[in-house]
Amino acid sequence: GAGVSQSPRYKVAKRGQDVALRCDPISGHVSLFWYQQALGQGPEFLTYFQNEAQLDKSGLPSDRFFAERPEGSVSTLKIQRTQQEDSAVYLCASSLARTGRQPQHFGDGTRLSIL
Amino acid sequence: KNEVEQSPQNLTAQEGEFITINCSYSVGISALHWLQQHPGGGIVSLFMLSSGKKKHGRLIATINIQEKHSSLHITASHPRDSAVYICAVGTTYNTDKLIFGTGTRLQVFP
Numbered sequence: 001g002a003g004v005s006q007s008p009r010y011k012v013a014k015r016g017q018d019v020a021l022r023c024d025p026i027s028g029h030v031s032l033f034w035y036q037q038a039l040g041q042g043p044e045f046l047t048y049f050q051n052e053a054q055l056d057k058s059g060l061p062s063d064r065f066f067a068e069r070p071e072g073s074v075s076t077l078k079i080q081r082t083q084q085e086d087s088a089v090y091l092c093a094s095s096l097a098r099t100g101r102q103p104q105h106f107g108d109g110t111r112l113s114i115l
Numbered sequence: 116k117n118e119v120e121q122s123p124q125n126l127t128a129q130e131g132e133f134i135t136i137n138c139s140y141s142v143g144i145s146a147l148h149w150l151q152q153h154p155g156g157g158i159v160s161l162f163m164l165s166s167g168k169k170k171h172g173r174l175i176a177t178i179n180i181q182e183k184h185s186s187l188h189i190t191a192s193h194p195r196d197s198a199v200y201i202c203a204v205g206t207t208y209n210t211d212k213l214i215f216g217t218g219t220r221l222q223v224f225p
Contacts, residue, residue, distance in 0.1 A: 031211065042119075042201055042215035043158075056212060091158065101146055101165075101205075104213070106158035 002026070004107035006092050012113045013082050021077045021110045025094030032075050033104060034067055035091040043091055049075060082114045118142050121202050121216035128223050134189040136219045138202030141183065148213065149176050149187050150201040158201070161187070192223045 005024040013019050025032050031050055035043035036059075045059040051072035060067070064082075069075040079086055089111050093104040119140045128134055138147070149161040162169050162176040164185075169176050173192075178185040189196055202216040 033211075033213075035215075040217075042203075042217045043213075044215065045212050048211055056209070059212075093158075101163075103148065103160040103163045105160065106150075108155065108157040 004092055004094055004105050006090075006107035006110050008110060009108065010111050010113075012115065014115050015082060015084060017082055018078065018080045019082055019112065021079075021090050021112070023075045023077070023092030023094075023107060025073065025075070025092070026096075026105055027073075029094035029096050029105070031095045031097070031102075031104075032069060033093045033095075034075070034077050035093065036061075037089040037091055037109070039088075046077070046090075079112075082112075084114050087112055087114045117216070118214050119202055119204055119216040121200075121219050123219060124217070126219055126221045128192050128221070130193055130223055130225050132192050132223075134192050134196075134221065134223075136187045136200050136202075136221070138185045138187070138216055139183060140185075140202075140204050140214075142204065142214070143207035144183075144204040145207050146205045147178055147185050148203040148205070149185075150203060152199040152201060152218065154198075161200075189221075194223045194225050197222045 007022045034046040037043040047057040047067045049069045064080045066078045089109040091109045093106045095102040095104045122137045146165045148163050151159045173190045175188040199218040201218045203213040
């Protein structure tokens, strides 16, 4: 497809389980971003990649959160030992250029519910 | 105080009305983005601007750098414009990391 693809669209997990969320960016896009959006709030930055390099992970809320982009294309956000406060929509976005002067293209998000 | 603030939080309008959504920010910016989010989560980038004014169809975005303020206008609003509109900024100290407002929920009734 032409857009950013995220899977799964919905994920329900029990507290304590590990989850993995996938993002397939637009082909050729250098930059990839992960955001967390709580209900009724704007998205909040989690982490950012340029190609395979994770340049900023200052938004990851705890060491239970881990992101990778090993070949500079597909990225995975992993959450270990999930907690109820991890319930949110996780958005992935990609952009063409290495700077912040290009628009970001967003996926539809993964809605994560922790029971 | 949030670095990016939007007003109003909620907005209802009748079809055909002119709509304005405001965004104020307190940081130095490299660019300001207006985004549209429909129910179900998908976000679409409407505008990215660092000065002046941009127009696309019935949508107009303006920015005043000195006053640190931007507005999104919708002319001749339509029920399909109903969505959450989000303002986001890339800062001068970190151009790649967007800071988002909490969004304005717009409902346009026929």
